[in-house]
Amino acid sequence: xxxxxxxxxxxxxxxxxxxxxxxxxxxxxxxxxxxxxxxxxxxxxxxxxxxxxxxxxxxxxxxxxxxxxxxxxxxxxxxxxxxxxxxxxxxxxxxxxxxxxxxxxxxxxxxxxxxxxxxxxxxxxxxxxxxxxxxxxxxxxxxxxxxxxxxxxxxxxxxxxxxxxxxxxxxxxxxxxxxxxxxxxxxxxxxxxxxxxxxxxxxxxxxxxxxxxxxxxxxxxxxxxxxxxxxxxxxxxxxxxxxxxxxxxxxxxxxxxxxxxxxxxxxxxxxxxxxxxxxxxxxxxxxxxxxxxxxxxxxxxxxxxxxxxxxxxxxxxxxxxxxxxxxxxxxxxxxxxxxxxxxxxxxxxxxxxxxxxxxxxxxxxxxxxxxxxxxxxxxxxxxxxxxxxxxxxxxxxxxxxxxxxxxxxx
Amino acid sequence: xxxxxxxxxxxxxxxxxxxxxxxxxxxxxxxxxxxxxxxxxxxxxxxxxxxxxxxxxxxxxxxxxxxxxxxxxxxxxxxxxxxxxxxxxxxxxxxxxxxxxxxxxxxxxxxxxxxxxxxxxxxxxxxxxxxxxxxxxxxxxxxxxxxxxxxxxxxxxxxxxxxxxxxxxxxxxxxxxxxxxxxxxxxxxxxxxxxxxxxxxxxxxxxxxxxxxxxxxxxxxxxxxxxxxxxxxxxxxxxxxxxxxxxxxxxxxxxxxxxxxxxxxxxxxxxxxxxxxxxxxxxxxxxxxxxxxxxxxxxxxxxxxxxxxxxxxxxxxxxxxxxxxxxxxxxxxxxxxxxxxxxxxxxxxxxxxxxxxxxxxxxxxxxxxxxxxxxxxxxxxxxxxxxxxxxxxxxxxxxxxxxxxxxxxx
Numbered sequence: 001x002x003x004x005x006x007x008x009x010x011x012x013x014x015x016x017x018x019x020x021x022x023x024x025x026x027x028x029x030x031x032x033x034x035x036x037x038x039x040x041x042x043x044x045x046x047x048x049x050x051x052x053x054x055x056x057x058x059x060x061x062x063x064x065x066x067x068x069x070x071x072x073x074x075x076x077x078x079x080x081x082x083x084x085x086x087x088x089x090x091x092x093x094x095x096x097x098x099x100x101x102x103x104x105x106x107x108x109x110x111x112x113x114x115x116x117x118x119x120x121x122x123x124x125x126x127x128x129x130x131x132x133x134x135x136x137x138x139x140x141x142x143x144x145x146x147x148x149x150x151x152x153x154x155x156x157x158x159x160x161x162x163x164x165x166x167x168x169x170x171x172x173x174x175x176x177x178x179x180x181x182x183x184x185x186x187x188x189x190x191x192x193x194x195x196x197x198x199x200x201x202x203x204x205x206x207x208x209x210x211x212x213x214x215x216x217x218x219x220x221x222x223x224x225x226x227x228x229x230x231x232x233x234x235x236x237x238x239x240x241x242x243x244x245x246x247x248x249x250x251x252x253x254x255x256x257x258x259x260x261x262x263x264x265x266x267x268x269x270x271x272x273x274x275x276x277x278x279x280x281x282x283x284x285x286x287x288x289x290x291x292x293x294x295x296x297x298x299x300x301x302x303x304x305x306x307x308x309x310x311x312x313x314x315x316x317x318x319x320x321x322x323x324x325x326x327x328x329x330x331x332x333x334x335x336x337x338x339x340x341x342x343x344x345x346x347x348x349x350x351x352x353x354x355x356x357x358x359x360x361x362x363x364x365x366x367x368x369x370x371x372x373x374x375x376x377x378x379x380x381x382x383x384x385x386x387x388x389x390x391x392x393x394x395x396x397x398x399x400x401x402x403x404x405x406x407x408x409x410x
Numbered sequence: 411x412x413x414x415x416x417x418x419x420x421x422x423x424x425x426x427x428x429x430x431x432x433x434x435x436x437x438x439x440x441x442x443x444x445x446x447x448x449x450x451x452x453x454x455x456x457x458x459x460x461x462x463x464x465x466x467x468x469x470x471x472x473x474x475x476x477x478x479x480x481x482x483x484x485x486x487x488x489x490x491x492x493x494x495x496x497x498x499x500x501x502x503x504x505x506x507x508x509x510x511x512x513x514x515x516x517x518x519x520x521x522x523x524x525x526x527x528x529x530x531x532x533x534x535x536x537x538x539x540x541x542x543x544x545x546x547x548x549x550x551x552x553x554x555x556x557x558x559x560x561x562x563x564x565x566x567x568x569x570x571x572x573x574x575x576x577x578x579x580x581x582x583x584x585x586x587x588x589x590x591x592x593x594x595x596x597x598x599x600x601x602x603x604x605x606x607x608x609x610x611x612x613x614x615x616x617x618x619x620x621x622x623x624x625x626x627x628x629x630x631x632x633x634x635x636x637x638x639x640x641x642x643x644x645x646x647x648x649x650x651x652x653x654x655x656x657x658x659x660x661x662x663x664x665x666x667x668x669x670x671x672x673x674x675x676x677x678x679x680x681x682x683x684x685x686x687x688x689x690x691x692x693x694x695x696x697x698x699x700x701x702x703x704x705x706x707x708x709x710x711x712x713x714x715x716x717x718x719x720x721x722x723x724x725x726x727x728x729x730x731x732x733x734x735x736x737x738x739x740x741x742x743x744x745x746x747x748x749x750x751x752x753x754x755x756x757x758x759x760x761x762x763x764x765x766x767x768x769x770x771x772x773x774x775x776x777x778x779x780x781x782x783x784x785x786x787x788x789x790x791x792x793x794x795x796x797x798x799x800x801x802x803x804x805x806x807x808x809x810x811x812x813x814x815x816x817x818x819x820x
Binding site for chain 1: 423424425426428430433434436437440446447448449450451452453455458461462465469598599600601603604607611619620621685687689690691692693694695696698699700702703704705708709710711712713714715716718719722723752753766767768770794796797798799800801803
């Protein structure tokens, strides 16, 4: 079975924005064995979208449309889909009631234009949207399937997973997929690939995918077989080899991000953590607390952006700052010690460095010092990062979390 | 004049890869006043690409194809273009000589398959490629233009700049683009649209685009005219109306995010800020310090995830916590007061609330309290947010920044 994706929105035709929904959707479709044969971005133009939908329906069995389901004049997906399929739009009182109820629940007044979202392409099924006002639509058309999904990823993804995936599965030949998933922090993509390629290139099935983000590489194995046993056995056979090669560099086998892996270790040990941040300004605390239930082990911490606050809040000696500057291992270590002492946490981690674009201490932009103190004493290490301010700060928090993970496993 | 872009390559239809060439090309086209009306990704499939090219030529004046000009079997762009235009492919000895010469220059042996790159769509002009073996092609077809460009950005970009841009300029009527840009925080997209639609729907030029993200709406006006004066006058005419309707809700007219707008106000007033965060765990500090140069006004702050740290680090009275819980206006206010007192900042902003998925205080998930203290005293307000943990935390920091902005302007 083949699919096409149409992403709707004039903003996606500007130099600043991209359709990224289609990447996630492609992954979902591939998991089912559905191949993506084309994807297009169309602006908020009713006639162009109608024509594009007609063309897509001539070429392919499944057409997924994302975006253009909002309440405003330039949201044209409902109209265009009805026109392309030669069907009318039907006002559904139950959908209108649902939208009105949603506004009531949040204590907001519903604008009249929101009722546009209560129109359904005749014969289509509405798809519930717990995260927004726009219902999705699933339309069977001859032997074709058309899905209309909202553009915001947090609305589109759960809708596809809960409503579209099960419906699609029923249409597909039986096929079982088993996967293995590994995440590794602070290792270059090409280094990692060079390490594991000798193992995975021997296999066409499972398919191996290596995905890199700043400071983070994901390895995905996916076996497709007629039976669960075959798929599981193939995954296991290659998985064992990959695990042996990567060893304790693997921090997650279930997709959980590094902050969750660290959180799990802390929770299992019944220990707590505090942070002391300079150049990252709160990002490390934000990441640690992004994990639901992190109040089990995160106590809190300090953002000490100025030297004065490093002294006042963390007790870093002014003489130490004067001698070594704020971007130094002695200061990073003193920050961690201060944070640990003043919060009573089992562990404290500190970050200080030059995130750029200018350097204030004379240290090279990208120089970041990570400090820590745990039950067996303090320590610090220096890392040299590159990229823009955001990348350096993200990498700094990633390096700090990986350092803490290794301390927790030591 | 309108354009479409076709990006060719099966790898661009995987979950891992995107066509980014089109972003750069769109920027180049927009500068000339050429509008991108659609863009598509097509795999390495001759028939699909032929059909996609035919469809594009029916819709639009300029079709730019990137990729698929390599020497291998799955490079099908030349074949498909010839088929779509109903022309033959002509072997050009001069192109073959050029490719052979390039191989000689780098001391490499040319494979026979490279001679495929010496075929030109009949009537087309070859475009020189100093950075690769694949020549580009410029084809005039009736009143249409088709460009075939190589996929690698370092080959495509110089070819477009040196050969395509000058040719396009000659075809275009003189046209100038002027824009206006507004950002508004914590206002619903449909409420904002209802407010300004009466003004902008009167104008087909400028084109108005409304874009929403959690807690943030962007309004974009773009006028295209023969002269800069006309375009500027149209932007001004509509801009004045939009500005009057949105008033001081507009926090940015140059695209800067809310944390930068707040930072600018603080810098202009020579004032400083400290934060005290509970449920956002550092995200507010992280956002404030994401702005380059924020050390001019950010002192630092506190992450007090536990009640004990709210007392120890910020001096919030245990009795206050016991009476009102941590998710209350008195506690939020006391957190801000404590942060201001202990850092000496002009302003302090606090955030405490239930980000979910579970509630620890009994307050409903999404209940967030924002506290502040400035030169004229403390205050607090309660907001009710919805969505998942990440959205609630993002909205909480957005609401806190907007509250601070209004305090700074008061």
